[in-house]
Amino acid sequence: MLALKIEEALRCNECGTRRDEYEGNHNAYQVESDRCIGCEKVSWEQHSWAEEPTLAYGVKFRLVRPQDQSPIRMPGSDLSTLR
Numbered sequence: 001m002l003a004l005k006i007e008e009a010l011r012c013n014e015c016g017t018r019r020d021e022y023e024g025n026h027n028a029y030q031v032e033s034d035r036c037i038g039c040e041k042v043s044w045e046q047h048s049w050a051e052e053p054t055l056a057y058g059v060k061f062r063l064v065r066p067q068d069q070s071p072i073r074m075p076g077s078d079l080s081t082l083r
Contacts, residue, residue, distance in 0.1 A: 038063045 010018045021028050042061045049056035064070075 010020075012018070015029075017029060042063060045061050046056070049059070
């Protein structure tokens with residue numbers, strides 16, 4: 001258990017690799033890219049709030065299918081009227 005915690009602590013929070021994995025081989029990993037259309041849509045929506053960033057404080061963005069949209073929302077949660 002302790003060994004696992006130490007292993008996790010040595011990993012980069014962003015990419016998940018450890019420094020020792022690159023010792024003697026700076027090409028231990030290669031970068032791949034992939035595009036998720038859902039993540040792209042969320043990013044565009046987040047970017048659209050950048051004109052007035054304070055309006056987005058506390059706002060969570062998520063994807064929902066149109067048929068799954070909840071008719072019940074928190075009071076005052078119709079943020080579309082703020083923009």
